[in-house]
Amino acid sequence: MAAADRGFQLSVHAPGILAVDGVLSFDTAAAALQALELALAEGAHGQLDLAGVRHSDSAGLSCVLAVVAEASRLGYPLHVVNMPASMRTLAQVCEVEELMP
Numbered sequence: 001m002a003a004a005d006r007g008f009q010l011s012v013h014a015p016g017i018l019a020v021d022g023v024l025s026f027d028t029a030a031a032a033l034q035a036l037e038l039a040l041a042e043g044a045h046g047q048l049d050l051a052g053v054r055h056s057d058s059a060g061l062s063c064v065l066a067v068v069a070e071a072s073r074l075g076y077p078l079h080v081v082n083m084p085a086s087m088r089t090l091a092q093v094c095e096v097e098e099l100m101p
Helices: 029-040 057-072 085-093
Strands: 008-014 016-024 046-055 080-082
Touching: 008 029, 008 046, 008 057, 016 029, 016 057, 029 057, 046 085, 057 085
Parallel strands: 016 046, 046 080
Antiparallel strands: 008 016
């Protein structure tokens, strides 16, 4: 599943691992959220790998939080790995880092 024309790309790197590449920002967060929620609906995933995210902002962080919440609602934990330092800092400033396993 890809949306490179929107500045991000979503792929399944291995069974259970969703990988995001590109930009998670105000411009891409809504489409990213839709793509991630669709991937979650298609099956359980245990990891959300953000190693390929090259830019993010508060909307990107919100997108990640919403995806983690949706996975929890569906009955399985989704662990966020390789979160960019800037996103982690924003999560700490907003005091939401404990919401991401």
